[in-house]
Amino acid sequence: xxxxxxxxxxxxxxxxxxxxxxxxxxxxxxxxxxxxxxxxxxxxxxxxxxxxxxxxxxxxxxxxxxxxxxxxxxxxxxxxxxxxxxxxxxxxxxxxxxxxxxxxxxxxxxxxxxxxxxxxxxxxxxxxxxxxxxxxxxxxxxxxxxxxxxxxxxxxxxxxxxxxxxxxxxxxxxxxxxxxxxxxxxxxxxxxxxxxxxxxxxxxxxxxxxxxxxxxxxxxxxxxxxxxxxxxxxxxxxxxxxxxxxxxxxxxxxxxxxxxxxxxxxxxxxxxxxxxxxxxxxxxxxxxxxxxxxxxxxxxxxxxxxxxxxxxxxxxxxxxxxxxxxxxxxxxxxxxxxxxxxxxxxxxxxxxxxxxxxxxxxxxxxxxxxxxxxxxxxxxxxxxxxxxxxxxxxxxxxxxxxxxxxxxxxxxxxxxxxxxxxxxxxxxxxxxxxxxxxxxxxxxxxxxxxxxxxxxxxxxxxxxxxxxxxxxxxxxxxxxxxxxxxxxxxxxxxxxxxxxxxxxxxxxxxxxxxxxxxxxxxxxxxxxxxxxxxxxxxxxxxxxxxxxxxxxxxxxx
Amino acid sequence: xxxxxxxxxxxxxxxxxxxxxxxxxxxxxxxxxxxxxxxxxxxxxxxxxxxxxxxxxxxxxxxx
Numbered sequence: 001x002x003x004x005x006x007x008x009x010x011x012x013x014x015x016x017x018x019x020x021x022x023x024x025x026x027x028x029x030x031x032x033x034x035x036x037x038x039x040x041x042x043x044x045x046x047x048x049x050x051x052x053x054x055x056x057x058x059x060x061x062x063x064x065x066x067x068x069x070x071x072x073x074x075x076x077x078x079x080x081x082x083x084x085x086x087x088x089x090x091x092x093x094x095x096x097x098x099x100x101x102x103x104x105x106x107x108x109x110x111x112x113x114x115x116x117x118x119x120x121x122x123x124x125x126x127x128x129x130x131x132x133x134x135x136x137x138x139x140x141x142x143x144x145x146x147x148x149x150x151x152x153x154x155x156x157x158x159x160x161x162x163x164x165x166x167x168x169x170x171x172x173x174x175x176x177x178x179x180x181x182x183x184x185x186x187x188x189x190x191x192x193x194x195x196x197x198x199x200x201x202x203x204x205x206x207x208x209x210x211x212x213x214x215x216x217x218x219x220x221x222x223x224x225x226x227x228x229x230x231x232x233x234x235x236x237x238x239x240x241x242x243x244x245x246x247x248x249x250x251x252x253x254x255x256x257x258x259x260x261x262x263x264x265x266x267x268x269x270x271x272x273x274x275x276x277x278x279x280x281x282x283x284x285x286x287x288x289x290x291x292x293x294x295x296x297x298x299x300x301x302x303x304x305x306x307x308x309x310x311x312x313x314x315x316x317x318x319x320x321x322x323x324x325x326x327x328x329x330x331x332x333x334x335x336x337x338x339x340x341x342x343x344x345x346x347x348x349x350x351x352x353x354x355x356x357x358x359x360x361x362x363x364x365x366x367x368x369x370x371x372x373x374x375x376x377x378x379x380x381x382x383x384x385x386x387x388x389x390x391x392x393x394x395x396x397x398x399x400x401x402x403x404x405x406x407x408x409x410x411x412x413x414x415x416x417x418x419x420x421x422x423x424x425x426x427x428x429x430x431x432x433x434x435x436x437x438x439x440x441x442x443x444x445x446x447x448x449x450x451x452x453x454x455x456x457x458x459x460x461x462x463x464x465x466x467x468x469x470x471x472x473x474x475x476x477x478x479x480x481x482x483x484x485x486x487x488x489x490x491x492x493x494x495x496x497x498x499x500x501x502x503x504x505x506x507x508x509x510x511x512x513x514x515x516x517x518x519x520x521x522x523x524x525x526x527x528x529x530x531x532x533x534x535x536x537x538x539x540x541x542x543x544x545x546x547x548x549x550x551x552x553x554x555x556x557x
Numbered sequence: 558x559x560x561x562x563x564x565x566x567x568x569x570x571x572x573x574x575x576x577x578x579x580x581x582x583x584x585x586x587x588x589x590x591x592x593x594x595x596x597x598x599x600x601x602x603x604x605x606x607x608x609x610x611x612x613x614x615x616x617x618x619x620x621x
Contacts, residue, residue: 380587380590381590381594383587383590384587384590384591384593384594385594385597385598387591387594388591388594388595388597388598389594389598391591391595392595392598392599396599398602399598399602402598
């Protein structure tokens with residue numbers, strides 16, 4: 001078989017040392033679930049200097065391609081943990097979506113129309129490759145005790161606020177205590193059920209059949225979406241190219257369709273032949289049927305337990321918002337955990353996880369629900385409006401924005417986070433507080449010539465100056481690195497040069513402008529010219545330190 | 558904030574009404590619904606202002 005599914009790695013189980021012990025070991029962080037989200041958390045925490053134990057009930061990577069579209073923001077996070085190049089090297093890079101109605105193309109769109117970004121809008125890469133590369137990286141970083149075939153079967157919250165896990169292995173059960181537990185255990189999250197927590201929202205009747213097809217075909221590296229194609233009786237179809245000549249094809253099914261029947265090859269193959277032609281040779285790699293769902297937990301943070309990814313929220317596909325949303329969850333959480341465990345932030349910083357990731361989940365759910373309603377119209381009026389929009393879209397640009405075949409994942413801006421310092425100066429663009437940092441090409445003394453490569457993993461003051469010989473900035477507190485972007489001069493260490501002005505423009509910067517950027521590359525504060533003390537105050541706020549305590553701290557009290 | 562015009566704004570109300578009905582002549586139910594849907598989308602885009610459109614939606618639903 002040409003695909004990577006047949007060769008997926010098996011990881012060795014080893015009997016955990018805690019088996020048969022009376023005393024219970026306490027770990028700072030236990031991650032449950034070695035999917036992309038749990039593995040990304042392990043890698044991020046390792047990069048931040050923290051050891052973790054990662055428990056997974058299985059001993060291999062994902063069966064089937066599952067999540068395949070990895071967004072620019074995820075690739076930037078992968079860059080930070082050192083796997084971006086491998087993912088992008090293997091993945092199919094794409095920026096363009098193409099939309100068909102019946103037998104004609106309605107329009108196409110570029111998701112990253114401007115140059116000057118290291119990473120594309122998306123790559124397609126089977127989840128089994130993403131997991132394999134993340135496992136390799138986590139092992140290379142050497143701070144994660146990955147325990148395969150370790151299934152969590154019990155969770156109790158301890159009187160001191162920690163958690164006690166009961167873990168089942170092939171050799172019996174053991175107990176393990178943790179200060180913090182990251183529940184990355186998927187949409188059916190056993191931990192969520194053990195804690196008796198609800199998962200609220202909408203389950204739609206609509207079902208889609210996913211077929212991963214191995215074939216030689218000249219479909220371009222684009223996202224193709226058909227409304228009512230002639231080869232699939234009035235329903236919708238989505239096509240994506242993956243590496244190894246694997247194509248993902250999603251067929252909308254009637255709500256009355258029987259999922260067990262539909263996934264049988266004798267029913268799948270005729271659907272594919274109608275689309276590809278009767279003589280096209282292909283192999284089926286993986287088939288699944290899924291139901292559209294838009295649900296989330298009321299809160300993601302429950303005492304010592306943080307829910308991340310699908311355990312916390314699940315969206316309908318067609319927006320690439322599931323896997324990418326989960327990666328952004330752990331990106332928001334890990335630096336907070338590290339800061340609290342390092343003692344640089346109070347435990348209250350962890351409360352802002354919900355304040356940031358619940359609105360992010362709601363944004364994903366809203367977009368996903370709207371797409372679902374457009375793709376699967378529920379009454380005559382919605383059918384008529386969809387037809388109208390598709391008819392008009394061929395000629396009229398405004399109607400293209402009405403047509404909705406999925407609104408593809410973009411990073412969330414934490415607009416209302418308590419960690420941001422509101423703007424006090426006038427800005428006409430650039431990333432506002434809470435927004436993710438935009439990339440730009442820069443000239444560097446060494447390393448990758450991209451601005452985002454200089455940010456992340458720690459608090460950074462990004463300072464823009466015309467002249468690199470400008471005087472050093474005062475008032476930069478401990479724990480904040482300075483990166484200078486200069487219009488001219490020679491790059492040197494922490495100074496990068498913005499030859500063509502792209503970075504200045506994207507950040508709406510002038511001589512003296514400065515941004516405080518969080519470890520997750522989101523903006524905490526910005527100034528035209530920082531006043532003495534302003535940076536320290538903004539840093540304290542971004543670390544969740546109460547203002548009164550900060551004033552005492554500043555006064556040396 | 559702009560509000561929805563509810564006083565007479567059409568220059569030729571009778572003429573517009575006649576052309577509206579004429580546009581639907583010979584169309585069956587689904588085709589008629591689609592024509593109306595196109596009109597709504599075209600006019601909504603022309604108006605643009607969300608507050609005006611929301612007010613029109615409320616009035617059309619008989620909510621005031």
